[in-house]
Amino acid sequence: MYRNKINWIIWPLFVLTAVFSAWGFKQTADDNGVLNTVNVFREGAAGFAAASLEMEQAMHNLDAAQPHSVTQARDALRKCRLQYKRIEFFLDYFFFSSSLVYNRPAKTEIDEPYMEYQAPAGLQQMAVLLYDKDPVSHKKALLEEAAVISASATDLPALLYQFHTTDKAIMESIRIELVRLYANGITGYDAPELKSGIAETCQSLQTIQSVLQPWIGTSSPENIPVKNFLTRCIQYLQQHPDFDTFNRLEFLSAYALPLQEQLSKLIVALQLDQHTRSALNYNAKNLFSKDALNPAAFPDSNPATFAMKALGQQLFFEKALSGNNTRSCATCHQPEKYFSDGIKTSIAFDGKSNVRRNAPSLYYAGFQYAQFWDGRAGSLSKQIAQVISNPEEMNGVHAVVISRLRDSVRYQQAFHNAFPEQSLAPSATITMPHLAAAIAAYLYTLAPMSSAMDDYFAGNKQAMTPAQINGFNLFMGKAQCATCHFAPLFNGLTPPFYQFTEFENLGMPANDDLLHPQADKDAGRFEFFPIDFYKRAFKTPTVRNSAMTAPYMHNGVFKDLEKVMEFYNAGGGNGLGMEDPYQTLSPAKLGLNPAEIKDVIAFLHALTDRPVATHD
Template sequence: MFQNKYIWLIWPLFTVVAVFTSWGFKQTTDNDIAVAHTITVFREGAAGFAAASRELETAIREMDATSPHSLHHVEDALKNCRLQYKRIEWFLDYFFFSAAMVYNRPAKTEIDEPYMEYQPPSGLQQMAVLLYSQDPYTQKKALLEQAEVISSSAADLPALLYQFTPTDKAIMESLRIELIRLYANGITGYDAPELKSGIVETAQSMRSIQSVLTPWLEQHLPIADTVSIYLKQCIQYLELHPDFDTFNRLEFLTSYALPLQENLGNLIRSLHLEQHTRGALNYEAKHLFSRNALNTAVFPDSLEQTDSLLALGQRLFSEKALSGNYTRSCATCHQPDKYFSDGLRNSVAFDGVHHVRRNAPSLYYTGLQYAQFWDGRAGSLRKQIQAVIQNPEEMNGVVTTIVTRLKEQPTYKEAFHRAFPSDSAISIQQVATAITAYVNSLSPMNSALDEYIAGNKNALTPAQIRGFNLFMGKAQCATCHFAPLFNGLTPPLYQFTEFENLGVPNNDNLEQLQPDKKDAGRFEFFPIDFYKGAFKTPTVRNAAMTAPYMHNGAFRDLEKVMAFYNAGGGNGLGLNDPFQTLSATKLNLSDGEIKDIIAFINALSDRPAPTYNY
């Protein structure tokens, strides 16, 4: 039996088994041709994972500080256990998510909002962190506890299948989600950056996808044959280039992986197996880097963007009548010619003398988020806009006064009527809605990178290509700034916005850092210790145009930002922040590699935003 101290880790698995056992859950039709085959693939993978987890537990028990070889044995056993888990991850994560979290939960404390509860890090990712700590032998007890939980619960995985049968549609959806996981997380090393095993694991996952698709691929339909070809090419490329640091991710994505995603979508449509049950992915998009890859309708500020509404929103964005003294507008701190930032460390406050405490970030792609402001305290852009307008330090507007001013201008009365034909009575809600529509339009995805992925192989320089591969790999940038928006929207479902504590100081002199003690970040909104110093992860798109950086504008240029990350953030530089979520391990990037990454960030600069006629 499991010891009581482990029960919180495995309870999700017990819960899932109990629920499906008691319901006798079945969902199948006579037309489902791949169900039995899929379950066989899972059973075989689960058996392999259970055996590997037992071997891992044994290796940890044999850890001995006097035998360095024993540590290498544990490392090899952990890599193999992860490799075996990748055979079944797609299945568990889709059909039994709670069970999957027992094995591969992120190696940081997870906050369950709004209940103020949290789960400590556990599973294979946490074991990698413990194994690569400063003195792994002192972590033997913690490693063994994790290994015992994994091996014990892995042995019971077949119980999940009791009276459970997926449908072909569900299987296909699980596979298309798995591809996103591999492209945005697998090849970036998100799961275990310490192990640098992401490429080998991605190949393993691809082989599982290939196996599951066998009943359809064997029918030799033209589109199925195309999928089969791209699958084989993906696997072959991954197997021929297993080294994590030198893997050419851009070539892999553009030549093999993204075409595979496009053609798998075509296969699913041709078989009439479309199903969309979760996440923000748009299955009508060609691939992950398409401009319409995410379904805008799932975000809090989804709006029908009519020309009249966009024109009104753009006009109101620069309207100083929204401020208390006719001197400020949204465009004061978010200037279009500066990529909707203002170039200041902290924006000038309403009184024209003092400064607000946080940097004004670019507004590009902010509509594709689930939380607004650096601390995420606003659940929508409309709420954020109204808050800024009325904030005494920012625009100091009075709602009744603003509405009166707008009503007194005949051109506004006409513009509001065109934008809101069913309700042309001017209100602050309509003001916020119009501005939101305009801000939502600032998601162009027309940078040099986008042009390259679309087929223009001259769009990127060799340095920018090297920088992309570093960003998505060795430098670990993409483990927080996730593709395709390179922000904190977490793949593969893009349902959450991440908050991270980087240990950001109050200055950019890395030899004499000053802690930022004035801003507790999300903790001020959600008073739980793990949110101290945590801020929303912004997009890196257009970052080259929007210095200075970080929530407090502490870093004057990208060179300082990269030096900070390269050193392991605040803790890597000696600040000792107990709640830093960024690994303090140095990245060991060379000066040339840093220059290449900065070159790539420049390749993420979009063409200027469009203008709309009033």
Template sequence: MYRNKIIWLLFSLLVAYSFTPSTDDRGVTHTIAIFREGANGFSAASLELEQAIQAIDKDDTASITAAREALKKCRLQYKRIEFFLDYFFFSSAMVYNRPAKTEIDEPYMEYQAPSGLQQIAVLLFEKDPFSRKKELVTEALVIRTAAADLTSLLYQFTTSDKAIMESIRLELVRLYAGGITGYDAPELKTGIAETTQSMRTIQAVMEPWLSTSSPETKSVAHYLALCIQYLDAHPGFDDFNRLEFLTTCGLPLQESTGALIRALQLDLHTRSALNYNAPNLFSKDAIDLKAFTNGAVYTEKEKLLGKQLFFEKALSGNNTRNCGTCHRPELYFSDGLRTSMALDNKTTVRRNAPGLTYSAFQYAQFWDGRAGTLSKQILTVISNPEEMDGHPTVIISRLKDSAHYRNAFAAAYPEDTAAVTMPHLATAIAAYLSTLAPMNSAMDEYFAGNKNALTPAQIRGFNLFTGKAQCATCHFAPLFNGLTPPLYQFTEFENLGMPANDDLQHPQHDTDAGRFEFFPIAYYQRAFKTPTVRNSAMTAPYMHNGAFRDLEKVMEFYNAGGGNGVGMTDLYQTLSSTPLHLNETEIRDLIAFMHALTDKPIAK
């Protein structure tokens, strides 16, 4: 494992050598100097961490405390360089701060074992950290040796002010969707302190621009100072008011930073699904739909045709059902059943029919992610004998027999003389599904400026969701699904240790292997896509098997630590088995917030 990590670091050096140069960038030298200083600080802190871990003694509980404190210090130093390292040297960043779970590199199907600072935190907070000392020492050694050579990444390195500004843009998103939620330090609960450190670094990096006077620089300087002041005044993790922070200074800083970048003509958009023209992370258009459609833009005629086809029974083999049979608009495009009725109306299909709102904003479809696009999912469902049992030749013949559909397809796809085709049919339905993302819930109204949109319980619930309850460490803002910030380029799959029933005192093993059936790698055993929790209050029952009848049962399960927390044994569970210790009032507040994520009803 150690050899693999060193190879990974060498690969990062090669990336550094091939970087494209730019000229006349006043912030570059300043930023590189900040990185050098931060890298040296992180290197020194990683040495202290290694020494503290080496000193762990099974008969000295204080040695564990000392190691945890050294880890906190090391993480704070890392946050000084995270914006730079993660943007310019992503591979190296993963050596230091990879998520504490096995990750699969698709489509190559190579896996990367958990490592770095997050893995050290997990091991240090186990019941018997001393029993994991050998692993801890190995992790600390890798970090220390790699950190000692960090500045070598700068060999022949050149960049531009545009790239630096984009790295800051992404860092703000990382802080709002991950930093203040404790995404990469749930055991330590240092997310607020680490966010403060990152904000101070942003302030230092932007100094060359903020030293000049303009409306844009004054606004950025004001909100940066306000953010740091707020974070300094409210250091506690569990009681931090994230909603207040975001609305009073965090999101205004993001908006003013965008305005400054545009004023300086330093726009650069290289690789994320973010829409940089959106004001902030909670704007309705913050995530760019084109990132999920290979750049395609759906037309209004496609969407209209797709809506008609969604409710067209001619797409089923026996002319008795359509997509809306199992995805009913009045139930937010779910069906209220544990698992949907099959075509024979006697048996049921294997998995729960999830709501389709926001389904267009993900890179993997179906619970196991086996379809990479909505179009592929649609064609798969139509042809499935249990679901619609549609046959392409029969479907196309039926549609061509209809003058209405011949004209509608021709209008939607005028460039194609043979417009009535299965690919066009699937694209049109996908276009319609893309419209099922209204983002007009009470929470959205609150972020849009209506401070009366949320009740006090819902406000407390938001802060719990994005804090103590750790919900937002898997259901990431703003879509509250498994799209991982700040790039939103991947869809996460998690193993919750989900049972087959909702009796958590007597849980039964679920035989569904999940994504493992599609990609037979052990770490995908019982892993399923992380769905959005927007509109979840209206789409019971829950989970891939529909086993949980209400949100109360869902909360009980998570509060206990998932399947392993309720007494099951699943070696591949990715959800922490550590109980959340939420009380009844907190659970009620969380559920109240879930209701605040309910959009206005979507008309058929």
């Protein structure tokens, strides 16, 4: 009877899609791939609708007296997710709001600045519930989720009514999908409990193969490399399906990144280049290139001249910016310590007490949409202005600081050189906005991407040790590090668009005794946005150069990377037995053995950049 229900649903799907085709599609000579892409979506939507109905039935069958019913429900979820991957690239690019019904992250998300809540929902939330200690106890919630998904899936063809697009848009959607697969898919970001990321990535690439047929169906110098690398990627994924042992470094360097490079060349050759979204630099060679992200997409990203950066560097070490002429930015962000200070929390302005939070490294600081641990500043320049005036940090009065600098002939000339467009006297160019903008321009230069890992991806296969290579694969897979510290900067910039900075509640304790953890009283982002879901949430920093910037976490409570890994391996605070209802980190234990932990730490050392040139 249930199979008849599926047939009853699927037959109208094909009828509807045929009707919508008659209404909406007129392929022109300039858009050779549109109709094919729409047909690929139709077929995928039909498969997803059928799989969602089967999944709904599996949730109906959940029974505590029949343990195999849980296994069947999990298998049905895996199948449904695979079918969803056939249409994900299309929905996320052309109908992003609609896609949120199906694959939203399994945590409450807040749409700032409107403060609209998005509760956990969809396939990811179902995976969390099905892998809870007692999945059957969540049967009602699972049924509700499955019902919403199946009902929405049957209506997917309606999205095509009067739908119009272009070959350029299709190519951009594929560009973005490749980045999603490399940064999220193979890491298991969507459903770490299922460990289905490798199979799902394979399914997505097979869909891309179908979408590209109008351009790679015949052989030409431009498309042969794309066709070959796409086939090799799919074959490699099929031949190495195990999530925990998958060699991500080999897959990326030998197959996936070359595919990305060749696709870019094909797009240029076909004159189908367009850039309507994302902070990605489409002219970069691949996701792990030094220029993979476009600085112009981030705050304070106005083109900076050499004079502006040089001025910013001078100001970074300038003690006249402080209230007593004894402190500079470099006091707490010391270049020789990778722009951190090596202590738990920095010494305050009075020289006796300490500020509340650890001084993080400033490497890659510009590539975020929120500054400070709690994200209260929306740009580097705003952060700089606040730090200068903060009584505990530099205790400088803006007007006094500017007056001091205006008394300096050297700074008059430096500011005038940095901001020559101002038709003002040299001293008049010395303003707090210019001062902050100059330091921000300097901080943007602190993004060298010169680590051993970067050298490896640039072609030097001897740059990383076997332990570091294994550590990379663990970091990007079993250890789940890359599901919060996203490639390529390994910070909270969320792929594939890199237009949002994540905040996470790890359940951090106030002490480093993980057998007797004590609750940390720092409310984090909640102090800036008083929303319960932001309680104890902090910005996800980069782990590049983390081997050089101990101690760790917002409170500096962990003195070494071994303690950090012990904490994560235990499942964060809740995994240790603390009870934080707003912890966003999964409390599930990672199951890493001592050798694996050692290799992850070895990889973190492979993320250490060669120090940038500085002066004081």
